[in-house]
Amino acid sequence: MNENKNTFYGWWIVIASAIILAIAGPASVAVANVYQAPVIVEFGISASQFAIVNSIVLGTGIFVAPTMSQQYARGNFRRIYLLAIILYGVSYGLYSIAPNIIVFYLLSFLVGAGYSATTLLPVGILVNNWFVEKRGLAMSLAVGGLGIGGVIFSQLVTWSIGQFGWRMTYLLYAIILLVVCIPMVLFVIKAKPEDIGLKALGADKSKSEETDGEKEQHMAVSTPIEKTFKKPFFIMLIVGAVFLGIINNGGLGQFPPYLQGLHGAAAGATLISIYSAVGIVGKLLLGTINDKFGIIISTVYAAVLTTIAYILMIFAPNYTIAIIGSVFFGLGNAIGTVSPPLITSAIYSEENYAKGYGYVTSAVNFGLMLGSLVAATIADATGSYTNSWIIIAVISLITGALWVGAFLNSRKFVEYKEK
Secondary structure: OOOOOOOOHHHHHHHHHHHHHHHHHHHHOOOHHHHHHHHHHHHOOOHHHHHHHHHHHHHHHHHHHHHHHHHHHOOOHHHHHHHHHHHHHHHHHHHHHOOOHHHHHHHHHHHHHHHHHHOHHHHHHHHHHHEOOOHHHHHHHHHHHHHHHHHHHHHHHHHHHHHHOHHHHHHHHHHHHHHHHHHHHHHOOOOOHHHHOOOOEOOOOOHHHOOHHHHHOOEEEOOOHHHHOOOHHHHHHHHHHHHHHHHHHHHHHHHHHHHHHHHHHHHHHHHHHHHHHHHHHHHHHHHHHHHHHOHHHHHHHHHHHHHHHHHHHHOOOOHHHHHHHHHHHHHHOOHHHHHHHHHHHHHEOHHHHHHHHHHHHHHHHHHHHHHHHHHHHHHHHHOOOHHHHHHHHHHHHHHHHHHHHHHHHHHHHEEEOOO
16 A cells, blocks of 8 residues: 555654754865865964865765765665765864864865765655655655754854864864764664555556656666666766856855855845755745656756756845845755656666665766856956856856756656556
């Protein structure tokens, strides 16, 4: 049977995933630079030297994601997830006793492996396993934990550094990560519904009852991943994923200094809060649109919103326009977390999904590593962020076109997979 008289267990998987992402995600992304000021003072280094830490963390995911996706697909999902959580928490906590920036760099390889293996990669696999119906909604609810965690931990880490110092804050964050996430993996996470005698939500729906988004999930490429590497759809999928990382982190990385430079620290912080808060709603909308109308409509929707956001940021010296641009960015930038697993599941069959998602995640990580650097470099070279936002707006449109093209081209290689 698909669900009992109580809540379908898959929603508990979503809640546990959201909690894990709320803690594990911000540690290495949203709040990573909150530690910067006290660390560079103590070590006597530059901001750019500290920025290498985050580059290593994200860059490590490029190599870890494909391997870990295959490990998760082979079985022992919870054991692998548990070991990854322990690796992440322990290595993150060891930042607290690092004597210099070189040790920070070395630890960052372990932190990056843990981050990649515990956040979006396993959550994407879990949601794909548990949901056919409402997959987009489930994914958007799970990754919504990233936004909520970012809001909570940005404040908590800032307060803790002020009260206890940066070293103790790293240690306390690591303890929270381990104490909360380990029980979630041990007692809540189940790799597949079949493990507890259930079926994925919507697995029993007839073809006539399916929405466009659900029908896509049964028209899938069954060819082994390795044999699709040279296919046009795979190339467009991967290049689009790299571009997605650029448009995602171009704004997340460079909007803060840009907006604070225009309107001051307080007003800039308000704008950042706006697109962070709107991003939670944006994820829910994008997932719902995908469920109802399919991957083409949801991709075009998000790509257009992101493009508009970057165009509006050109005129951000006007504070009202900056607010509107922040709202559009919050809505559209959900594509960076919600869409990668959905485009993968729309193209690849169940047996190929984990491997395919690993390669997509790797490409997104590469783009994330480049995004802020691309925006800052263009701004430095031209003396203005205007050209940065124009170029990334164009990249946003190209990303949408590439992913729509990837999906349409993949239809030449699909067959209907009976449930």
